[in-house]
Amino acid sequence: MCDDEVVRYAHDEARRFSRRAALRMTAGAVAGSAGVAAVGASAGQAAAAPTTGRRVIDLTHVLSADFPLWPGSAPVISLPTSHVGPGNRGYATRWMSFSEHSGTHVDAPAHKIGGGIGVDGIAPQDLVAPLAVIDISTRARTDRRTTLTEKDIESYESKHGRLPRRSLVALYSGWQPRTGGVDAPGFAADAVSMLVEERGVVAIGTDTLSIDVIDAVGAHTAILGAGRYAVEAMANLSSVPAAGATVVVGAPRFAGGTGGPARVLAMR
DSSP states (O other): OOOOHHHHHHHHHHHHHHHHHHEEEEEHHTTHHHHHHHHHHHHHHHHSSOOOOOEEOOOOOOOOOOOOOOOOOOOOOOEEEEEOGGGGGSOOEEEOOOOOOOSEEEEEEGGTTTTOOOOGSSSSGGGGEEEEEHHHHHHHHHHHHHHEOOHHHHHHHHOOOOOOOTTTEEEEESSHHHTTTSSSSSSSSSHHHHHHTTOSSSEEEEESSSSTTTOOOOOHHHHHHTTTTESSSSGGGGSHHHHHHEEEOOOOTTOOEEEEEEEEEEEO
């Protein structure tokens, strides 16, 4: 944490140093202005990278103190520890406290499996994957404990082709965490085993607070027991195409962590 006085002192020293450095560098900067201009032009051209034309969709809920949590989870706490003063003096900082499994977050194998890897051990290449979204929202409207089954996977593939290997398969139930709470749809254990063993997925995800329906553990055991990971409480899955998008999971690298809040983005 940064005390206001410490931050203000550092800020003032930096400003004084900057003025002294500017005076010493003025002559050299003027003499080399032509060269600097040329370098600046080159740098500007390099920074202007060609656009990919891809749309980026944020699949992350804003984490705040009022976001729904699994019962028993520690609350999300945010406390200011310093602030920006008059004339933009100083820096604003906050102290944050939250459970690893808060908001849109990753479940690492260590969350359920003894000796499983922590969130810091998830391979970087597994955090960027083809994204498949399987929609069971019609059924979920009348059955809040419905599960994504092997039949749903086969139906999806009949329309969109076989699931890509090393993909992240997300369940879209239409139950947002604020409306679904802990009693909401999830994955059937057999379907997760199929995704792992026959489709070679790297992860599964859901728009609910858990990949399992309440009082079940089969989906967690199947995906985390295979050394893969899960993403829970995803947002905006209705805005992503069923097939063809890429997902980027910004998982934290907590040492030995069982999971952690993540920024999850889809590109299409």
